Amino acid sequence: MSENRADVVIIGGGIIGCAIAYELAKKQVDVLVIEKATRVGTESSWAGAGILTSHASTHEPYPELCRASLAMYPSLASELKEKTNIDIEFIKSGTLSVYFEESEAAGLIGLAERRVNRGFTAEVLTSDQALELEPAVSNNIAGAVLFPEDGHVRNPKMVSALAKGAAQHGTQFLLGNPVSGFVSENGRVIGAVVNGETIYAESFVLAAGCWTGNLATMLDVPISISPVKGQIVLLETMPQLFQRTIDGVGIYIVPRTDGKVLLGATVEYVGYDKTPTVDGVKQMIDAALTIAPELAQSTFVQTWVGLRPYYNRGPCLGHLPGYDNVVLASGHFKNGILLAPITGKLIAELLITGKTSLSLEPFLP
Numbered sequence: 187m188s189e190n191r192a193d194v195v196i197i198g199g200g201i202i203g204c205a206i207a208y209e210l211a212k213k214q215v216d217v218l219v220i221e222k223a224t225r226v227g228t229e230s231s232w233a234g235a236g237i238l239t240s241h242a243s244t245h246e247p248y249p250e251l252c253r254a255s256l257a258m259y260p261s262l263a264s265e266l267k268e269k270t271n272i273d274i275e276f277i278k279s280g281t282l283s284v285y286f287e288e289s290e291a292a293g294l295i296g297l298a299e300r301r302v303n304r305g306f307t308a309e310v311l312t313s314d315q316a317l318e319l320e321p322a323v324s325n326n327i328a329g330a331v332l333f334p335e336d337g338h339v340r341n342p343k344m345v346s347a348l349a350k351g352a353a354q355h356g357t358q359f360l361l362g363n364p365v366s367g368f369v370s371e372n373g374r375v376i377g378a379v380v381n382g383e384t385i386y387a388e389s390f391v392l393a394a395g396c397w398t399g400n401l402a403t404m405l406d407v408p409i410s411i412s413p414v415k416g417q418i419v420l421l422e423t424m425p426q427l428f429q430r431t432i433d434g435v436g437i438y439i440v441p442r443t444d445g446k447v448l449l450g451a452t453v454e455y456v457g458y459d460k461t462p463t464v465d466g467v468k469q470m471i472d473a474a475l476t477i478a479p480e481l482a483q484s485t486f487v488q489t490w491v492g493l494r495p496y497y498n499r500g501p502c503l504g505h506l507p508g509y510d511n512v513v514l515a516s517g518h519f520k521n522g523i524l525l526a527p528i529t530g531k532l533i534a535e536l537l538i539t540g541k542t543s544l545s546l547e548p549f550l551p
């Protein structure tokens with residue numbers, strides 16, 4: 187970047203902004219990431235649970251996007267390790283979805299059967315088979331379905347690795363101040379304003395998570411990307427109780443490689459509120475004890491809150507209406523960690539060639 191100028195300015199240094207920067211920088215594009223916090227990846231991308239699931243059985247655009255992104259993880263994890271020496275702890279751990287009532291069985295088993303019929307994986311298990319895999323799960327389960335291809339990643343490490351990898355290829359980061367406006371000339375955006383100064387670029391990417399709508403509004407395009415609060419509880423169990431992610435009764439339990447166990451997450455439509463509540467923590471703990479009563483003996487470590495970016499039609503990817511040099515990449519809601527690799531790849535393709543290897547038509551703002 188020459189002074190105050192880059193080819194592409196990316197606004198937002200979460201996992202989405204950093205994934206796009208990494209893919210562009212690998213193709214020698216001169217990128218500047220502007221992040222309002224003093225570090226990258228401090229918001230939803232830090233708070234997320236890191237589960238990589240893609241259970242749908244259909245060939246509709248959204249499941250295709252999820253599967254394509256999941257498929258990129260093994261090679262991306264090795265590439266990032268080699269380039270940055272950061273292990274993003276990607277593991278193909280699988281998910282065990284447990285149910286307690288026969289009435290819940292039909293939905294899960296039907297999904298598993300449809301997946302298998304369409305060439306994807308899933309295994310319907312009796313309660314005994316499930317308990318053999320995960321002995322800490324309650325004897326009261328009525329059965330389970332195993333999704334062996336699901337994975338898990340340490341998302342804060344992934345953001346650091348993407349940012350470090352991008353920086354190695356020349357990306358610069360302007361941290362600690364928000365973009366507060368834009369400068370336009372003849373109906374085209376030519377600059378982003380930070381701390382009273384204008385940063386000029388050929389193209390701009392709005393990847394500011396649940397704040398992306400505010401940036402679009404500055405350009406007179408009202409797009410509703412709203413915050414959805416999620417509370418997480420972290421416990422420590424010794425020895426490790428689970429081998430894989432367990433989900434059931436509306437929550438998930440994620441065993442991390444450091445011996446800690448994450449319980450998540452509430453889904454609350456309460457605006458930009460990041461306060462942890464007793465009720466949120468209680469909901470997570472009550473559900474977790476139903477799934478695995480032994481967790482009552484674990485140590486409570488901490489709780490935290492993140493704001494998922496929600497857009498009502500899935501992720502919002504593509505040119506901002508009315509602007510041919512402004513691209514929006516946000517609204518990934520519960521799957522932003524899963525979808526970061528494919529988002530980085532497709533948005534980089536769009537900016538470099540004007541075309542994408544998977545159609546963005548269904549996801550256009």
Ligand SMILES: Cc1cc2nc3c(=O)[nH]c(=O)nc-3n(C[C@H](O)[C@H](O)[C@H](O)COP(=O)(O)OP(=O)(O)OC[C@H]3O[C@@H](n4cnc5c(N)ncnc54)[C@H](O)[C@@H]3O)c2cc1C
Binds near residue numbers: 238417451521525
């Ligand atoms: C509790 C919880 C659990 C989750 N679990 C999972 C999971 O298991 N798997 C999964 O795939 N996804 C999960 N998610 C969702 C995932 O975390 C998000 O979809 C993803 O992190 C969104 O990334 P982002 O980069 O768009 O947003 P963010 O991480 O929020 O990043 C946006 C960045 O933009 C910056 N910014 C905002 N406004 C400005 C401005 N004006 N100027 C400059 N910078 C600005 C912010 O400071 C922020 O750093 C979870 C989310 C939560 C909250």
